[in-house]
Amino acid sequence: MSTKFDPNNAQNLAEIEKQFAVKAVEHAQTYWNLLEAIPPRTLRLTRLDDEIYEHFVTEFPELVENPERIKALDEDIMKDANGKERWRKFIAAYEKRVDDYNFGSLIRTDAAGEYSQVNSIFVTRMQFYALEIARNRLGYNDAVYEAAQREKEKAKTKKGKKAQ
Numbered sequence: 001m002s003t004k005f006d007p008n009n010a011q012n013l014a015e016i017e018k019q020f021a022v023k024a025v026e027h028a029q030t031y032w033n034l035l036e037a038i039p040p041r042t043l044r045l046t047r048l049d050d051e052i053y054e055h056f057v058t059e060f061p062e063l064v065e066n067p068e069r070i071k072a073l074d075e076d077i078m079k080d081a082n083g084k085e086r087w088r089k090f091i092a093a094y095e096k097r098v099d100d101y102n103f104g105s106l107i108r109t110d111a112a113g114e115y116s117q118v119n120s121i122f123v124t125r126m127q128f129y130a131l132e133i134a135r136n137r138l139g140y141n142d143a144v145y146e147a148a149q150r151e152k153e154k155a156k157t158k159k160g161k162k163a164q
């Protein structure tokens with residue numbers, strides 16, 4: 001006879017947590033590489049980007065009305081009791097429509113900075129999608145792409161000078 005699984009009383013297994021962390025870091029690295037390679041305003045993260053963005057605008061109007069709150073996230077607002085419930089409802093809408101919808105992802109708390117220990121928090125994949133789609137559309141990730149393009153140009157120029 002099996003007992004019902006209660007996630008609130010589940011033990012954390014160190015190896016499983018490590019595997020989740022590795023996947024979250026790989027996802028963050030992949031996303032950063034995309035930001036550097038593709039103009040963020042044209043980047044599509046899912047086939048549902050438009051729908052996710054419109055849903056986000058509807059469910060979190062206070063963030064959209066004050067976009068600086070999207071650029072620089074306040075983890076406490078996202079994870080307080082009210083915030084958790086609102087996000088839980090938002091995330092649930094994608095359960096059967098987005099792969100790994102509730103999988104853990106890292107997001108930069110400040111879009112102006114790189115991923116780092118102090119500028120990253122753990123969120124669900126749907127929170128990541130909603131916030132990063134908004135950041136891309138609002139131009140907050142443009143600086144990442146522009147800096148990468150300047151570095152490519154510098155490297156190209158340096159290589160050209162060495163060839164002479």
